[in-house]
Amino acid sequence: MTFIPDTPSQLRLTPISRLAAGGRWRVEAMRALREPVLLWFTQGQGRLTVAGSTRGYGPNHAIFIPPGVMHGFEFAPRVQGSVVFFGRDHGMDLPATPQYLRPRDPISQKELTATLENIQRELESGRAGSQMAAKHHLGLLGVWLDRQLDKERAHEPIFARPAAAQRLVARYSALLERDFRSNTSVSDYAAALGVTPTHLTRVCRATCGKGAHQLLEDRILFEARRLLAETRLPVKDVAQTLGYSSAGYFTRSFQKNAGMTPTAFRKRPAATVMPRL
Template structure:
């Protein structure tokens, strides 16, 4: 599991456009974080992939991503909303599986907006016990989620065998993407053929098993190149590539620049 969220206070609210301010790859490529995340979209639309399942999202969609679940979503200049990072030490009772809620009730939309405003107000405050107050409001956000699940009858679990297989595959990728394992290795671990694994991945998220794996690995590569001074050869080794030359070719084919050029630009 790898934390790729912005470094800040344990509980934080970040406007979604800011997440992509230093490159859309930071939100669109597959990755996971070590804390619960709620995405509240208030404007725009696109596609989001969570645990290997791709769905469309639009205004007034709330998407909950548990810690360690691989995800990525499209973001354009028309997309607006808030990302709520609950913090690594969050002890609230929250869903254990990904959840996608389409919140059509206007009162529920207003209620959520009010909760988020209250959290942000306390986080920005210097009044005594403002941190404790912010976490109490966060507790109300957990209650809001519970009520929306109960009212909508939402089932956060994958509903068919293909979706369950892809969810298991992405969980394995998230655990082992630094190992240098290929699709055939993951397929063997899951007890299926590489062809079948690729077929169900395309069915669930319109990407092959190899594309999902490569996207996760190269997100990590871009993050290391952009945020550290680790030599390119060491980045290659840490991500399981057999040689720096092979890593450079794979990176350039996917990103459109060599690792060194990408680092200079970022």
């Protein structure tokens, strides 16, 4: 299997609206990254799914997503904010589980906004030591996360343990992210989790509004689109990378879900203008 890297190793910060510049599929489809991510929403609202659980988001919501955790969120033109890609070599002690934060006091909101502005300023300055300075500001972002988590615990002394359904879907999401290229079926995933496919589908729909098979298809389709948009791999190699038995089967599946052939998707202007983040 050909390995296609999907995550640069360095720190980046970009407007949330830019994530969808190459198509809403880049933010709405289920996918995971190999680095931590912080989403900071300042305008607009919608629904966000992380590790198989769906919640609403709105202004002044911060969502921290560890590496390898599947996620996606609804996007509309009015949605604004920033996303921090920590890079794989950040060297920080960060939460191991997703965190959904809503800083209520203006001071915390201003601190986060100022820290993100400082990171962006250094990354864009090109001055000597700018990368090191940006990483120091990233360290302050880590401090902000720790403090905000302490405040959340103070408001809710005993964190509610996720329901059994949420835990099951989180485990399924983790297995799916690990094995989605291997042509593993929903029945195989269900067997590995010790449940029936019907039960797995039921709890997926209950927690995130999508069935187990749809989550699997979404993840494969996202990766197919990414490979077609960001690499020059021949379609047959994309099919092989994703575990399809033939390029023809991959083409039919892609066209059914994306509404066009892989070749037509690759030729779209939007598929070629999206810069690597």
